[in-house]
Amino acid sequence: MEIFGTWLAAFFTLGIISFLYRDNAWYKLCESIFVGISAGYWFVTLFWDNIHGLFWERITERHDYWLLIGASLGLMMLLRLIPPIGWISRWPLSFVVGATAGLYIINYFASNVMVQVENTLMPLFSAKFGDPLFSASPYSIVGNIVVAAGTFTGLVYFFFSKEHKGAFGGMAKIGIWTIMITFGASFGYTVMSRMSLLIGRMDFIFGDWLGLIR
Amino acid sequence: MKRKIPVIITSLVGTVLILSVFFPPAERMGEDFSIFFDIIAVFAFFLGGGNLVRIHGNKIYKKARDWGFSAVTLAGFFLMLAAGLFKIANPGGIAADVTAQGSLFQMLYDWIFNPLGASMYALLAFYVASASYRAFRAKNKEATILLIAAFIILLGRTPLGVYATAWIPEQFSLMQIPNLAIWIMTAPNLAGQRAIMIGIALGVISMSLRLILGVERTYLGTDNE
Numbered sequence: 503m504e505i506f507g508t509w510l511a512a513f514f515t516l517g518i519i520s521f522l523y524r525d526n527a528w529y530k531l532c533e534s535i536f537v538g539i540s541a542g543y544w545f546v547t548l549f550w551d552n553i554h555g556l557f558w559e560r561i562t563e564r565h566d567y568w569l570l571i572g573a574s575l576g577l578m579m580l581l582r583l584i585p586p587i588g589w590i591s592r593w594p595l596s597f598v599v600g601a602t603a604g605l606y607i608i609n610y611f612a613s614n615v616m617v618q619v620e621n622t623l624m625p626l627f628s629a630k631f632g633d634p635l636f637s638a639s640p641y642s643i644v645g646n647i648v649v650a651a652g653t654f655t656g657l658v659y660f661f662f663s664k665e666h667k668g669a670f671g672g673m674a675k676i677g678i679w680t681i682m683i684t685f686g687a688s689f690g691y692t693v694m695s696r697m698s699l700l701i702g703r704m705d706f707i708f709g710d711w712l713g714l715i716r
Numbered sequence: 717m718k719r720k721i722p723v724i725i726t727s728l729v730g731t732v733l734i735l736s737v738f739f740p741p742a743e744r745m746g747e748d749f750s751i752f753f754d755i756i757a758v759f760a761f762f763l764g765g766g767n768l769v770r771i772h773g774n775k776i777y778k779k780a781r782d783w784g785f786s787a788v789t790l791a792g793f794f795l796m797l798a799a800g801l802f803k804i805a806n807p808g809g810i811a812a813d814v815t816a817q818g819s820l821f822q823m824l825y826d827w828i829f830n831p832l833g834a835s836m837y838a839l840l841a842f843y844v845a846s847a848s849y850r851a852f853r854a855k856n857k858e859a860t861i862l863l864i865a866a867f868i869i870l871l872g873r874t875p876l877g878v879y880a881t882a883w884i885p886e887q888f889s890l891m892q893i894p895n896l897a898i899w900i901m902t903a904p905n906l907a908g909q910r911a912i913m914i915g916i917a918l919g920v921i922s923m924s925l926r927l928i929l930g931v932e933r934t935y936l937g938t939d940n941e
Contacts, residue, residue, distance in 0.1 A: 507823065511831035518835035523840060530785050536769075536832040542796025543829055545765050550814050552758045556751060572752035574740065576759030583766060589718045592936055594756045596722035597729055599935050601753045604733025605923035607906075610924075614917035618910045627876025641890065641899075648903040656911020667865065677911065682858045684908025687900055688855040692850065692872055693778070693866075696841035703838045706831070 515703055587691040652680035653663045723930045730928035768793065792828075799824055865900055872897025 517532035555575060560566040575594040582591035606652075627638055634642045658670065659677030666674040709715035729749060736746035772786035780786075798804060799820040806812050806819040815822050854860040871877035877893040884891050890899060926932035 505807050507827040510827045514828060514831050515757075515835045516838055517834060519725065521839060525847060529900060530782070531833060534785040534788040535828065536836065537791045538792025538794075539796050539832070540791045541765060541768055542800065543825065544760060545797060546800025546814060548758045548761050549727070551756050557755055568748065569751065569755070572755040575752060576756045577760040578762055580766070582763060587845040592718070592722040593725055595724040595761070596762075598727035598753060598756055599911060599927055600729030601733060603726070603927040604730035606920050607734055607924045607928075608737050610917040610920045614869050614913050615921075618914055618917075622910055645899070645903040649907045651906025651908040652904055653914070656908055657914060660911065661916040679859060679861050680904055681908045682832075682861040683865040683904040684898060684912065685868075686862040687869050687905040689848075689858040689862070690849075690866040690869030690873075693841070693844050693870060696837060696844050699834055701916065703831075703835050712785075 508711055512707060515707060519703075618653075622650050624649070651676070656680050719933070719936055722936055723933060727928050727930055730924070734928075758931055765793070796821070796829075866907075867898060867899050868893060 514532050515534070520526055521529040557569055561569055575597055578590050580591075580592045582588045585716065624645055625638075626646050631641045655673045655677035657677070658673040659666075661674075666672055705715065721923065731859045732742065733746050733749060736742040772790050774780075775783045775786040776790070800814055803810050803812065803814055804820040806814070806816050806821075808816050812819075815825070850865075851859075852860075854863055869913075871880070877897070881892040881894075889895055924931065927935075
């Protein structure tokens with residue numbers, strides 16, 4: 503059975519890679535199977551995790567009947583499939599939009615603004631009160647200056663209510679350079695992650711399937 | 717009725733969730749709403765599944781171009797559904813975990829879903845390589861900075877990067893490519909990430925306020941829908 507599984511996985515791996523030659527029936531077959539299988543996978547996972555675990559078990563074991571309100575809103579979502587009363591599906595949608603907005607206002611402000619600002623404004627020389635003033639290494643001093651200045655100038659670049667001219671324009675220029683370094687680093691990381699996935703698949707083909715790598 | 721009630725629901729739910737942070741008795745309400753949110757999300761996914769069946773079913777019914785692939789998609793979808801919902805071949809029976817080793821659902825995951833997903837993303841390596849060829853041209857100062865940063869990060873994570881700059885003395889170790897890559901990640905990259913993160917957060921906060929105050933209503937669509 504294990505051998506059959508390995509052959510099946512190899513068939514699908516090569517089918518996807520065959521797209522490098524050109525769009526072909528083998529690739530399309532694999533693509534169609536992937537769409538169906540992945541939709542089914544998430545459907546099943548969400549069913550057991552949320553409908554069974556979060557809803558059904560809590561109603562039957564803990565008698566949390568108020569969860570029926572959530573389920574009713576969920577059922578209303580399906581009314582979109584019946585055009586004459588499809589507008590009712592806006593109610594659960596509004597609930598989701600409102601809940602997302604309410605949660606994000608607090609969470610984003612706390613974690614993505616306050617915490618980030620706090621972590622950016624680090625002491626340049628000595629991290630602890632009472633330590634010698636120059637106890638920090640030049641490496642971390644320069645690093646802290648670059649982080650603080652880079653974050654500030656990056657934000658200046660995103661401020662479009664004032665024309666980017668003069669000193670303000672100069673800061674915006676440094677800001678875009680900082681952001682370009684970030685994009686370059688992210689790009690480098692993306693390339694590396696995709697390469698490691700490719701190496702993983704090649705390792706599977708030449709190792710697990712063909713047995714050429716031991 | 718069609719537009720007013722949704723706007724009221726959005727404002728009410730959003731306001732309650734904000735207030736629940738400041739008033740401990742209302743904290744439970746915030747948790748409850750989060751569970752509602754998860755349950756509704758599942759139904760939204762059911763809607764997506766229904767749409768998948770409808771669209772591909774229509775293609776098969778009308779014998780449209782490439783309808784055979786639609787049949788394959790639906791076959792895969794229903795096979796995974798049956799394997800997962802009825803826990804086919806699950807060694808522990810219907811009461812066991814759906815992902816138990818040896819179950820058909822887990823086999824389909826290991827033999828089909830996982831290799832297909834990994835290969836799809838691995839395929840992107842080739843497209844990223846061809847995109848780099850086009851993008852990595854030092855046309856101006858900004859593009860040059862991007863190019864240098866990406867090059868150092870790429871080289872810093874490979875053995876070549878280690879060997880190429882191993883001769884640099886210890887007191888200038890920051891100039892060694894792997895160390896330089898780490899410094900780029902922890903200083904200028906972090907600064908740029910933070911600027912983007914704070915910018916996005918401020919945008920999200922202002923958009924959330926617009927939604928809660930009922931100024932932003934585009935998510936309701938048009939009355940024709």
